[in-house]
Amino acid sequence: MFNWNIVAQLLSLALVTLSGPAVIFLLYFKRGNL
Amino acid sequence: MVGILPLFVVLLIIVSFAMVVAVPVILATPGEWEKSQGIVWSGAGLWSALVILTGVFNAVPA
Numbered sequence: 001m002f003n004w005n006i007v008a009q010l011l012s013l014a015l016v017t018l019s020g021p022a023v024i025f026l027l028y029f030k031r032g033n034l
Numbered sequence: 035m036v037g038i039l040p041l042f043v044v045l046l047i048i049v050s051f052a053m054v055v056a057v058p059v060i061l062a063t064p065g066e067w068e069k070s071q072g073i074v075w076s077g078a079g080l081w082s083a084l085v086i087l088t089g090v091f092n093a094v095p096a
Contacts, residue, residue, distance in 0.1 A: 032063035
């Protein structure tokens with residue numbers, strides 16, 4: 001019933017999409033070279 | 035019975051995400067590269083090992 005393939009695909013998409021902004025925010029909080 | 039292959043795949047996904055976030059942060063933070071380049075090297079080694087292991091266990095099931 002629950003389509004685990006779609007869940008995994010959406011989770012992967014979220015991981016890839018959020019990794020970019022995560023780097024920016026981490027560099028901001030660590031006062032890195034933006 | 036869940037084989038060892040999905041474990042390697044999940045580990046590879048986790049390590050890949052950690053590396054994708056950690057490496058640019060370490061490289062772009064002043065002074066951080068000298069402090070934590072060990073993390074980058076061991077992360078790269080672990081990632082490569084997981085790629086090889088996943089390939090091997092995919093071809094030859096344990």
